[in-house]
Amino acid sequence: MSARRPTSVEGGKASKPVTVSSIRNAKGREPLVCLTAYTTPVAQALDEACDLLLVGDSLGMVVYGLDSTIPVTLDMMSAHGAAVVRGARHALVVVDLPFGSYQESPGQAFQSAARILAETGCGAVKLEGGAVMAETINFLTQRGVPVLSHIGLQPQSVNALGGYAARGKQAAEAEAIVADARAVADAGAFAIVVEGVVAPLAARITETVRVPTIGIGASAECDGQILVTEDMMGATFGHVPKFVRKYADVGNVMREAAKAYAEDVRARRFPAEEHLYGVPSPKVAAV
Ligand SMILES: Nc1nc(=O)c2c([nH]1)NC[C@@H]1CN(c3ccc(C(=O)N[C@@H](CCC(=O)O)C(=O)O)cc3)CN21
Ligand SMILES: CC(C)C(=O)C(=O)O
Ligand SMILES: [Mg+2]
Numbered sequence: 693m694s695a696r697r698p699t700s701v702e703g704g705k706a707s708k709p710v711t712v713s714s715i716r717n718a719k720g721r722e723p724l725v726c727l728t729a730y731t732t733p734v735a736q737a738l739d740e741a742c743d744l745l746l747v748g749d750s751l752g753m754v755v756y757g758l759d760s761t762i763p764v765t766l767d768m769m770s771a772h773g774a775a776v777v778r779g780a781r782h783a784l785v786v787v788d789l790p791f792g793s794y795q796e797s798p799g800q801a802f803q804s805a806a807r808i809l810a811e812t813g814c815g816a817v818k819l820e821g822g823a824v825m826a827e828t829i830n831f832l833t834q835r836g837v838p839v840l841s842h843i844g845l846q847p848q849s850v851n852a853l854g855g856y857a858a859r860g861k862q863a864a865e866a867e868a869i870v871a872d873a874r875a876v877a878d879a880g881a882f883a884i885v886v887e888g889v890v891a892p893l894a895a896r897i898t899e900t901v902r903v904p905t906i907g908i909g910a911s912a913e914c915d916g917q918i919l920v921t922e923d924m925m926g927a928t929f930g931h932v933p934k935f936v937r938k939y940a941d942v943g944n945v946m947r948e949a950a951k952a953y954a955e956d957v958r959a960r961r962f963p964a965e966e967h968l969y970g971v972p973s974p975k976v977a978a979v
Contacts, residue, residue, distance in 0.1 A: 710743050713882075747769065752768070816840055821841075887907075888908070924937060927942035
């Protein structure tokens, strides 16, 4: 097996687990490589290539077939977070706090985050919101909970926004999003996910804050990129957002495998000799 190519936050040293500080200090170095994961085997497959694995609340849509992330619960995030941590040896695992588990107060956010850290063993939590979440981010980071921020397009606000359209097209909205970035960075977030904003705004935010920006639908000028794994693997069957590049066709690989299996079963070609448990032969039994 060939040696693994060092990722950006390792500085070329042997593979060490990625930490919150190594992510924070990665700004200005190689881009941060981030993907979502919801299960142990997917985490095992992605771990080596990635700096950060996000257990996104997008699992509600991707795994559970919900039509938004709003109904996702803390129980779901805890179960999938623990599964991903079991499959990750290298990448930092971050778990999304779901809608309704942190917006009410810093105290509520701390309760939810503490539960997620304790039950999953993940390294940090992510929460959506800019300036309005600054007090909460400060409360958590002062109490031992590392926070990844998420600004720009915030899917948990889909009911207030009326859809998933890109943000920051108007100058006033762009200014507000830059102010959000400053506020969450000042409050102690170790990095910021910037989702669905016009490209020049993503570049401006990246210049403005001292922590890394991780873009999704936001431009290559961010300090890192994240995508939903099933989107970039071609493992979903619905609409795929414009910002996704498809690196594989896993959905069709599964469809074809199911067809081949069906043909073998119907033709009694499966199972074959090598799949059968034999009874001991009389000779073996006599020894
Ligand atoms: N599979 C999946 N991928 C994601 O990136 C993702 C989720 N689910 N669920 C949670 C949020 C929701 N996100 C989304 C969902 C849809 C669009 C989308 O369809 N956007 C349209 C443009 C919409 C408009 O301009 O009105 C697009 O075609 O890109 C974008 C982001 C990003 N997140
Ligand atoms: C798309 C990423 C940033 C996310 O929040 C999620 O997967 O839930
Ligand atoms: Mg999310």
